[in-house]
Amino acid sequence: MAEKIQFELVSPAKLLLSEPVEMVVVPGEDGDFGALPLHAPLISTVRPGVIDIHNDGKVTNRIFIAGGFAEVTGERVTVLAEEAFPLTELTSEIADERRAAADLAVTDAQTDLDRSRAARQVAIADAMVIALR
């Protein structure tokens, strides 16, 4: 397939990735969705998980993201991520560390806001564990 879709991954600190790809699979809030060229315009929240970048019919790059937002138009996929790194950099030590920190945050949480933040951290850590499997 010759048609490509422009994939952009942006973190608050910088533009991480901007390249034409065949397809990206984004972990949306209501389930994963694949974005091919000419996808219908869509804005979605993204849960912590793994973005798969497909080229030539197979996965060429896998990136872990800790949640964010995605905007899809016919020719472009923009993912705004708070935190993102290649899956190859993710090790079980990192995941365990995050998990421990998240659990601690849950027990320490005093206010509703703290609790929701801690729950988020737990979700991120869980997604890391799942991604490693």
Next chain:
Amino acid sequence: MPSLKDLRLRITSVKSTRKITSAMKMVAASKLRRAQTAAEAARPFAERMERMLGTLAGAMAGQAGAPAMLTGTGSDQVHLIVPVTADRGLCGGFNSSITRATRLLAADLLKQGKKVVIMPVGRKGREALRRDYGHLMIEGFDNLGRKGITFPEADQVATRITQMYANGEFDVCTVVYNRFVSAISQNVTRQQLIPFPVPAQSETVDASARAVYEFEPGEAEILAEILPRNLAIQLFRSMLESQASEQGARMTAMDNATRNAGDMINALAIKYNRSRQAQITKELIEIISGAEAL
């Protein structure tokens, strides 16, 4: 008339001051470069976030149930002002221009009978505003961005603001910071963060987009997620701009100081040489007149 020894000491001391200021200028220049790159690198995210928010706000326009962060609390009695300054001085008018703008804004609001709360970011702003507005001040943030501002730091500030807003502690939030224009010029900028001012063009542009975009899970849910994020992003951006401005202002101030020190050294050196010559002449006259007297 200072003695020769006094002059010599002055010259040495001004010389070492010049060494310090020129070193500070060099340091500021290299930090400026880093801060400027960081500020530029953060732009794509903020731009895309704004575009998305514009689309969302367009889609939500006229619908009930929009989050309070977008629509406001329906009153504007209590204003939260967040002045972003540096933790250190010696950067020309950088900090004082922010405190001046904050004072003006606060005085204006107080005159209108509104309540004002000040949450300073940066040590210098807190110290400068404490005397006049200490009673309006709440605990702010110091020592952010020692090694360049990171997003979690900005997020920390945003969380505090979100929490205060949720508790109904203020109605309108404005941030005052220096926007980076170039190394020699910074613009004091006032930006309203809450309620979030929807970009004006979203009315026209997104009227069409509204029809085509799908939202997952729904407009209101996404908005509720994206608005606090956007707050953090806007703060992050203003802090980055402020940091770049600070280094620019310091570089300019230190450049001037170095030049002034150089001028002073020249003036002192001339004075030193003149008095040395005068002394030699005086001694010669004494010797000659002593010899003649014999």
